[in-house]
Every structure is written in C-alpha cells, then in structure tokens.
Amino acid sequence: MxxxxxxxxxxxxxxxxxxxxxxxxxxxxxxxxxxPPSRRIRAHNVINYKQNKPRPSNKMVYDPLSIFRSLITEDIVRIIILATNHKANQVATTWNENNSTKPKQCKALTLKEFDSFMAIILYAGLTKSNSKPARELWNSSHAPIYKAALSHDRFVSITKFIRFENVNSRPQRLLTSKTAAIDDIWLMLQANLEAAYTPHSSVTVDGQLFPYHGRTHFTQYQLFPYHGRTHFTQYLPYKPAKYGIKVSHKL
Structure with missing residues (x-):
C-alpha cells in the first residue's frame, strides 16, 4: 500500500x-x-576469506563455562585473587594496628568464591539487575541464585577489596600509564578475545554502552555512562548518556 x-x-x-x-x-x-527476480549471486559479491586463525573447538562453542575460561583464563584469575587478598590483608593490618582491642581477621578469596562472585555479576547483568542495590538482590523477591552463590556480606566484602594489580607498585606505573590499575588484565583479556574470534570483511563494528559510576584515570573507546570526577570525561550529545569515558583498541 x-x-x-x-x-x-x-x-x-x-x-x-x-x-x-x-x-x-x-x-x-x-x-x-x-x-526483482531471484538470481544467482554474482561472483564479485561472494565473500571468500582465509581463516588464518584456528576456529574454536566444539566444546568451546557449546559449553558456556569453556567459553568463559577461554576469555577469563587461569592467569587472569590468579592475578585478581592475589591482588584482592593482598588488599584485604593490607586493610586488616591497618585496622588491627589502630584498633588492637578489636582485631579483625581477613578471609582469603578462593577460586570457588571468585567463580561465584563472577556468576552473580554476569547473572545480574543478564537480568538487567546490575544497577540495583546489592542488598535488594538478596531479598526473597529475587532469584535464589544470589543467596545460593554467596552471602550478601561476603559479596560486598569482595567488591570492596577486589583489585587487578599490585597496589604497592601502582604509583610508579601511573607515571607511564593512566591505565596502570588494569593494564595487565586488560591486555590479557584483549589477547584472549582476539584469539577466540577472527573478523573478516563482512564484520560490522559498533560502540556499546556500559553503565559505570566511580573515579578513573584512563580514556577508552567504548562509551561508559559516567558520573564522577575525571579530567577526560567526554560530552557526546548524540548518546543517551551525554557524558562518558571512551575505550579504544587498535588491531
């Protein structure tokens, strides 16, 4: 019509x-x-490309845990656990020095707890609940997966102490890199992403919005809706979140 x-x-x-x-x-x-009548695709419109990187195995494709392990590898997890435990011990030591009558013991983060922590983060994002207060997720009105994975207090504790590098050497590394707090993890993750997928001439590249609230010292390509103090917040009037941080990566 x-x-x-x-x-x-x-x-x-x-x-x-x-x-x-x-x-x-x-x-x-x-x-x-x-x-127009249907006809055979012309030869110059047929896309042929050489797969110069190995395709993921069938196990990696169909097993979500294998996909996760191929991106967040043991090396990445080891760095996060060591850095997080180091920060927690540092805070506990400082507290005990100033409050000798009320000493606190630090519980070390384990691999099982880290997996549970990541499961909560991913599930909250999947169900659009990642912007809700943490305590609200542990209410009876929400899915029982949160209570089954970790207690609320333990989740908050891990969130408070989680680190991605050696905090003691950060001041020196910040002199040469504004992303010193996540450099090692970021580069390893990008290498894993590149190994898991081989783009070709038909790929479409676009930006993605990620909610983020806090302080930061690095500039990025992907736009993070941002509310905080930084010297490189960008104003993009065409985005739903007008102010944000960009993340860039050159291949």
Missing amino acids: ICEEASAAIVALPHSESDAAHFVSKNGKTWYKNP
Missing part, C-alpha cells in the same frame, strides 16, 4: 502508459511494480 504523501508525489501516467513496469516520482526516483 502506498501512503497518501507518496502517491501524491508520483507522476500521473497517460492511459497508454498505465501498463508500464514502473512509476517515476517527481524527484526522479523509479518505483517498480514487481520485486
């Missing part, structure tokens, strides 16, 4: 031309009465 505005713009044809195969609008655009 042609709308009234479109039909008004079409040039009226004489009766002898009413059987023509197409119409011509005032702006010169041609409108065909019938769809």
Whole structure:
C-alpha cells in the first residue's frame, strides 16, 4: 500500500502508459511494480576469506563455562585473587594496628568464591539487575541464585577489596600509564578475545554502552555512562548518556 504523501508525489501516467513496469516520482526516483527476480549471486559479491586463525573447538562453542575460561583464563584469575587478598590483608593490618582491642581477621578469596562472585555479576547483568542495590538482590523477591552463590556480606566484602594489580607498585606505573590499575588484565583479556574470534570483511563494528559510576584515570573507546570526577570525561550529545569515558583498541 502506498501512503497518501507518496502517491501524491508520483507522476500521473497517460492511459497508454498505465501498463508500464514502473512509476517515476517527481524527484526522479523509479518505483517498480514487481520485486526483482531471484538470481544467482554474482561472483564479485561472494565473500571468500582465509581463516588464518584456528576456529574454536566444539566444546568451546557449546559449553558456556569453556567459553568463559577461554576469555577469563587461569592467569587472569590468579592475578585478581592475589591482588584482592593482598588488599584485604593490607586493610586488616591497618585496622588491627589502630584498633588492637578489636582485631579483625581477613578471609582469603578462593577460586570457588571468585567463580561465584563472577556468576552473580554476569547473572545480574543478564537480568538487567546490575544497577540495583546489592542488598535488594538478596531479598526473597529475587532469584535464589544470589543467596545460593554467596552471602550478601561476603559479596560486598569482595567488591570492596577486589583489585587487578599490585597496589604497592601502582604509583610508579601511573607515571607511564593512566591505565596502570588494569593494564595487565586488560591486555590479557584483549589477547584472549582476539584469539577466540577472527573478523573478516563482512564484520560490522559498533560502540556499546556500559553503565559505570566511580573515579578513573584512563580514556577508552567504548562509551561508559559516567558520573564522577575525571579530567577526560567526554560530552557526546548524540548518546543517551551525554557524558562518558571512551575505550579504544587498535588491531
């Protein structure tokens, strides 16, 4: 069906031309009465490319845990656990020095707890609950997966102490890199992503919004909606979140 505005713009044809195969609008655009016939794709439109990297194995493709382990590898997890435990011990030591009558013991983060922590993070994002207060997720109205994975207090504790590098050497590394706090993890993750997928000429590249609230010292390509203090917050009027941080990666 042609709308009234479109039909008004079409040039009226004489009766002898009413059987023509197409119409011509005032702006010169041609409108065909019938769809084009299906035909074989021309050779120059067929995309052929050489797969120069190994494709993921069947286990990696169909097993979600294997996919996760291929991206967040043991080396990455080891760095996070060591850095997190180091930070927690540091805070506990400082507290005990200033509060000798009320000493606190630090519980070390284990691999099982880290997996549970990541499961909560991923599930909250999947169910659009990642912007809700943590305590609300542990209420009876939400899925029992949160209570089954970790207690609320333990989740908050891990969130408070989680680190991705050696905090003691950060001041020196910040002199040469604004992303010193995540450099090692970031580079390892990008290498794993590149190994897991080989783009070709038909790939489409687009940006992605990630909610983020806090302080930071690095610039990025992907836009993070950001509310905080930083010297490189960018204003992008065409984005739903007008202010954000960009993440870039050159291949």
